[in-house]
Amino acid sequence: MLLYFGLGHMNTCLIIETNEQYTQSLIPVADKLLGLLSRGLGLEDGEVKQGLSCDDLFYMLKINYYPACPCPELDLGLGPHTDMSSITILVPNEVQGLQVFKDDHWYDVAYIPNALIVLIGDQIEVNFHWIKFGNRIHGSVQLVLLCWQILSNGKYKSVYHRTTVNKEKTRMSWPMFLEPPPEFEVGPIPKLINQDNPSKFKTKKYKDFVDCKLNKLPQ
Numbered sequence: 230m231l232l233y234f235g236l237g238h239m240n241t242c243l244i245i246e247t248n249e250q251y252t253q254s255l256i257p258v259a260d261k262l263l264g265l266l267s268r269g270l271g272l273e274d275g276e277v278k279q280g281l282s283c284d285d286l287f288y289m290l291k292i293n294y295y296p297a298c299p300c301p302e303l304d305l306g307l308g309p310h311t312d313m314s315s316i317t318i319l320v321p322n323e324v325q326g327l328q329v330f331k332d333d334h335w336y337d338v339a340y341i342p343n344a345l346i347v348l349i350g351d352q353i354e355v356n357f358h359w360i361k362f363g364n365r366i367h368g369s370v371q372l373v374l375l376c377w378q379i380l381s382n383g384k385y386k387s388v389y390h391r392t393t394v395n396k397e398k399t400r401m402s403w404p405m406f407l408e409p410p411p412e413f414e415v416g417p418i419p420k421l422i423n424q425d426n427p428s429k430f431k432t433k434k435y436k437d438f439v440d441c442k443l444n445k446l447p448q
């Protein structure tokens with residue numbers, strides 16, 4: 230399901246058509262990545278996707294617009310945060326701005342045309358992949374931020390990230406957030422739980438997870 234919000238005065242029909250094509254292109258990419266992430270947990274390819282509601286995932290596109298800022302050292306585009314989505318697939322423009330936090334440092338995520346950047350929380354140092362996708366998706370696509378703590382029972386960690394602003398140039402980014410439906414129960418994948426690795430997270434509806442996060446309540 231593809232959701233639209235905040236389109237304002239833009240050419241809605243064209244945006245909807247383009248985004249639908251874009252979403253269709255992302256589905257096989259997301260499937261492939263979810264499969265690889267599943268394997269990383271020692272599971273079958275489809276098991277992570279199953280834990281995220283299989284084919285009912287919501288695709289939510291957001292367009293970020295960061296105008297040039299005369300004092301970039303005094304401001305941020307987006308403050309430090311983790312995304313609530315299961316995965317976020319992000320297309321930036323060529324203006325530098327996305328940063329991820331690791332070992333007390335903010336690192337720039339470089340823009341590479343026609344590349345996917347896959348960042349996976351606590352394995353970031355060893356799993357920093359630059360994947361060329363040739364003509365499959367045009368432009369640069371970055372896959373960032375996996376809110377995997379719950380599903381993987383803490384093995385994968387969400388990436389803490391922020392965006393900076395540029396003195397001369399406008400920056401834009403088009404993140405697509407892949408989220409389970411609100412009523413879907415998300416919890417650690419049962420196969421990952423055993424006596425040595427007890428469940429670290431409660432299983433709860435995705436909408437309740439969002440509610441706790443937005444209201445800064447314990448999960």
Ligand SMILES: O=C(O)CCC(=O)C(=O)O
Nearest residue numbers: 293312321327392402404
């Ligand atoms: O603009 C970016 O590169 C990142 C945007 C982002 O983190 C978000 O919209 O949640």
Ligand SMILES: [Fe+2]
Nearest residue numbers: 310311312390
């Ligand atoms: Fe984000």
